[in-house]
Amino acid sequence: MKVTLKVWRQKNRSTPGAFKTHETPELNVNMSFLEMLDVVNEQLANRGEEPIAFDHDCREGICGTCSLVIDGKPHGPHKGITTCQTYMRTFNDGDEIVIEPFRAKAFPLIKDLVVDRKAFDRIQHAGGYITVRTGAAPDANSVPVPKQTADFAMDAAQCIGCGACVAACKNASAMLFVAAKISHLGLMPQGQPERYRRAKGMVDQMDKEGFGACTVTGSCEAVCPKEISLDFIARMNRDYGVALLKGDAKAVKSGGAG
Amino acid sequence: MVTLSSNIPSGPLASKWEKHKFATTLINPANKRKYKILVVGAGLAGSSASATLAELGFEVHNFVFHDSPRRAHSVAAQGGINAAKNYQNDGDSVHRLFYDTIKGGDFRAREANVYRLAEVSLNIIDQCAAQGVPFAREYGGLLDNRSFGGAQVSRTFYARGQTGQQLLLGAYSALNRNIANGGVKSFTHSEMLDLVVVDGHAKGIVVRNLQTGEITRHNGDAVVLATGGYGNVYNLSTYARGANVTASWRAYKRGACFGNPCYTQIHPTCIPVSGDYQAKLTLMSESLRNDGRVWVPKRKEDRAKRPADIAEGERDYYLERMYSAFGNLAPRDVASRAAKTVCDEGRGVGETGLGVYLDFSAAIQRLGEGKVRERYGNLFAMYHEITNENAYQTPMRIYPAVHYTMGGLWVDYNLMSNIPGLFVLGEANFSDHGANRLGASALMQGLSDGYFVLPATISGYLASQNPGKRPATDNDAFKEAEENVQAITKRLLGNKGKRTPYSFHMELGKLVWEHCGMARTAAGLTQGIKAISALREAYWKEVNVLGESNDWNQSLERAGRIADFIELGELMCRDALMREESCGGHFREEYQYTPEDPETKAGLVNPGDVKRRDDQFAFVAGWEYGGAPDKAPVLNKEPLVYEEVHMSTRSYK
Numbered sequence A: 001m002k003v004t005l006k007v008w009r010q011k012n013r014s015t016p017g018a019f020k021t022h023e024t025p026e027l028n029v030n031m032s033f034l035e036m037l038d039v040v041n042e043q044l045a046n047r048g049e050e051p052i053a054f055d056h057d058c059r060e061g062i063c064g065t066c067s068l069v070i071d072g073k074p075h076g077p078h079k080g081i082t083t084c085q086t087y088m089r090t091f092n093d094g095d096e097i098v099i100e101p102f103r104a105k106a107f108p109l110i111k112d113l114v115v116d117r118k119a120f121d122r123i124q125h126a127g128g129y130i131t132v133r134t135g136a137a138p139d140a141n142s143v144p145v146p147k148q149t150a151d152f153a154m155d156a157a158q159c160i161g162c163g164a165c166v167a168a169c170k171n172a173s174a175m176l177f178v179a180a181k182i183s184h185l186g187l188m189p190q191g192q193p194e195r196y197r198r199a200k201g202m203v204d205q206m207d208k209e210g211f212g213a214c215t216v217t218g219s220c221e222a223v224c225p226k227e228i229s230l231d232f233i234a235r236m237n238r239d240y241g242v243a244l245l246k247g248d249a250k251a252v253k254s255g256g257a258g
Numbered sequence B: 001m002v003t004l005s006s007n008i009p010s011g012p013l014a015s016k017w018e019k020h021k022f023a024t025t026l027i028n029p030a031n032k033r034k035y036k037i038l039v040v041g042a043g044l045a046g047s048s049a050s051a052t053l054a055e056l057g058f059e060v061h062n063f064v065f066h067d068s069p070r071r072a073h074s075v076a077a078q079g080g081i082n083a084a085k086n087y088q089n090d091g092d093s094v095h096r097l098f099y100d101t102i103k104g105g106d107f108r109a110r111e112a113n114v115y116r117l118a119e120v121s122l123n124i125i126d127q128c129a130a131q132g133v134p135f136a137r138e139y140g141g142l143l144d145n146r147s148f149g150g151a152q153v154s155r156t157f158y159a160r161g162q163t164g165q166q167l168l169l170g171a172y173s174a175l176n177r178n179i180a181n182g183g184v185k186s187f188t189h190s191e192m193l194d195l196v197v198v199d200g201h202a203k204g205i206v207v208r209n210l211q212t213g214e215i216t217r218h219n220g221d222a223v224v225l226a227t228g229g230y231g232n233v234y235n236l237s238t239y240a241r242g243a244n245v246t247a248s249w250r251a252y253k254r255g256a257c258f259g260n261p262c263y264t265q266i267h268p269t270c271i272p273v274s275g276d277y278q279a280k281l282t283l284m285s286e287s288l289r290n291d292g293r294v295w296v297p298k299r300k301e302d303r304a305k306r307p308a309d310i311a312e313g314e315r316d317y318y319l320e321r322m323y324s325a326f327g328n329l330a331p332r333d334v335a336s337r338a339a340k341t342v343c344d345e346g347r348g349v350g351e352t353g354l355g356v357y358l359d360f361s362a363a364i365q366r367l368g369e370g371k372v373r374e375r376y377g378n379l380f381a382m383y384h385e386i387t388n389e390n391a392y393q394t395p396m397r398i399y400p401a402v403h404y405t406m407g408g409l410w411v412d413y414n415l416m417s418n419i420p421g422l423f424v425l426g427e428a429n430f431s432d433h434g435a436n437r438l439g440a441s442a443l444m445q446g447l448s449d450g451y452f453v454l455p456a457t458i459s460g461y462l463a464s465q466n467p468g469k470r471p472a473t474d475n476d477a478f479k480e481a482e483e484n485v486q487a488i489t490k491r492l493l494g495n496k497g498k499r500t501p502y503s504f505h506m507e508l509g510k511l512v513w514e515h516c517g518m519a520r521t522a523a524g525l526t527q528g529i530k531a532i533s534a535l536r537e538a539y540w541k542e543v544n545v546l547g548e549s550n551d552w553n554q555s556l557e558r559a560g561r562i563a564d565f566i567e568l569g570e571l572m573c574r575d576a577l578m579r580e581e582s583c584g585g586h587f588r589e590e591y592q593y594t595p596e597d598p599e600t601k602a603g604l605v606n607p608g609d610v611k612r613r614d615d616q617f618a619f620v621a622g623w624e625y626g627g628a629p630d631k632a633p634v635l636n637k638e639p640l641v642y643e644e645v646h647m648s649t650r651s652y653k
Helices: A033-046 A118-125 A147-157 A164-168 A175-187 A195-208 A219-223 A231-246 B013-023 B044-056 B094-104 B111-130 B163-180 B246-253 B286-290 B300-304 B318-322 B332-344 B361-367 B369-387 B442-462 B476-494 B501-516 B522-542 B554-578
Strands: A004-009 A018-023 A096-100 A109-111 B036-040 B059-063 B184-187 B190-198 B201-209 B215-219 B222-225 B264-270 B293-297 B356-359 B396-405 B422-424 B619-624 B634-639
Touching: A033 B501, A118 A175, A118 A195, A118 B163, A147 A175, A147 B163, A164 A175, A164 A219, A175 A195, A175 A219, A175 A231, A195 A231, B013 B111, B036 B044, B036 B201, B044 B059, B044 B163, B044 B184, B044 B442, B059 B190, B094 B111, B111 B163, B111 B442, B163 B184, B163 B442, B190 B215, B190 B246, B190 B476, B201 B222, B201 B476, B215 B476, B222 B246, B222 B442, B246 B422, B246 B554, B264 B286, B264 B332, B286 B369, B293 B300, B293 B318, B293 B332, B318 B332, B332 B356, B332 B396, B361 B369, B422 B442, B476 B554, B501 B522, B501 B554, B522 B554, B554 B619
Parallel strands: A004 A096, B036 B059, B036 B222, B059 B184, B222 B422
Antiparallel strands: A004 A018, B190 B201, B201 B215, B264 B396, B293 B356, B356 B396, B619 B634
């Protein structure tokens, strides 16, 4: 099979970009989408043209590095599948496929199809953890976690931090990503002491990064490669609300060594 | 020649670590903040080490070439992490985990390191559970376990098929906390391209920012490499595409010895190769062998039949037949070689004949499809995406693929290389897995090194260095290292050849797989060395790297890494040629058990099993750079001295 690619090419942030058309050589239907891009890039390189820059790493759907909006949909046509796990058998011979980067103000473009998602890291710096020094942990079985709770937390925890939720959202909102992290830690018994502080810190940072507001259209859930549920956003909103009601912890008036 | 001194503490095996921790000099809190430690890599080992060192009060700078520390390839580990908790009451203990691991490594690992690993395994699970890692639980709320290859107890903790992801997110969250409170400064999209050695000590690194192309110098009181394994030397592997040997290799070229480079792990359960375009092989977790049965048809004429059309009596469940005690849970090297053997006999299945069945029908009958789905659903889904086949209805087809490298930079008991001040953790070092790694042990080692071992040993070195006296980055050694990096970049971009870097990588991968893969011979390895050194020369004549140095340039990144892989491939072949024995994943056809051997007759091993030669090869090979790529490296040996365990014949029958 052969396909025609309409790819967003942009040298860098300060140079305007445009769609460029690339014809693929003969492809095998069992190729992954990224292997198809590898083959196109080898062809370009052999002609002395710069290959298409795209992000990828593990190629098994877990690292969250690959991105791409394929025919208008982040991570391509399949539900619950990343771009790297999309196979060419999904497409037909002669198709024209449009490939764009994840577009969002908070994800500035680096080159072609590569964007900078460090805003996600900064949101996690603002509370995406349970404070436990190495060596300070009690025996792992000393805190039982109901199976249902652990399973539910895992549903949220499996977020790969790819940013497809942001790319799909008309407001470029990061609510699903942030909700997944807040829910994972907020569900586990170990995460209770910092639960509300965490929710407030992460939501505030999310707003600071320039992500948009949520209007619960659910496009994020629809494209999420890990099928993370919109319900977690409700959980996050509740935790954030409680955090606001509780207010900031009062400053301790006196201190110092006793 | 350098002397490779293991620095194993004296005394009984079980008290060495405790004793060593007490004997190691401590640094007072006020002085700790005067030391700066550079950590390269942010997988399990790098993230956990960075976070823990910062908690201790050191100034930590962490470097990773990914856009975020969370992307490191530890994230992809599926099955689980071992710990000797004995929560199952099935006879596990620290000593048993130690023994299984050292036996699994075919008695080519360092005894004291492995014992420490088993001891520390207990703390790792505690630490991760406290971080909120959502491990699988039983209904009572306590932790669940499953079995893995090479063990007869259930000691593997897991989080669905995404254990590595969850453990990495745990370590990443600890790292984040320390970034937020200022303990760690994080440098992402930053690739280490050289090690700076000042007066014989590792005191800095040179880094390229992948976004801007800017080259910067960084000084520290110690340098920690946690940069992963080198399996991508084969091009096709289960590694992430970005995984590379460059940080380790550039340290090797600065004098760090490379330990046992030929020890590579070929994992038995991966999705078979389907075509030339392929860039990646996908692992199907070893945990599947808990419930899946491996077979091929007894007669080669049946290999093209549909599996459902092959009657039970016509199937050869060869692992159960050959290794009755461990069956489908035989260790990886054993299971891989057995798959190769049956395929070489012409009984392999699938289009290429390079595949065996992994069949779940018995498990589905016994447990029901729902239970199987709960245990392995994500793996079955992944298999379906790649092959378009439904493994609930028809057996999976699997074949061995490169998955892990046991070799790596040589380190002593303190995880310090032969360059003082250079520490190496996780898969990047050679130390704990010998010639074969057992399943669920890589996560254990990465976190053991990062959370518990390095933080306890590094102060022994730092105490010998005056606080606040690290060399400044205008030191000549920094200047020379930066010039070296600039020269490599210039040479790559200035070379006006006709071939793409990737075309060389594919060629290299085929050569290393052919000559230094699952079966090796003296003649093949000699030929491999010749072919790879010719490829190295061709590379610098014919490679064409597009783009500019001061820009996001994936061709340039890749070209530098491939140049290092080519040199490494040659060293692997040299190491495999030197090691005239078979052990673990290193199978030299000349050294295998025959039907006449007493061990075979006694029923300990099968004909064709690996045959060690302890009298001559019970040592770690630490290769020292010869000074130029075309100069032969120098072999240094660290004898493997076993104080408590007897190096016996490894039997899984």
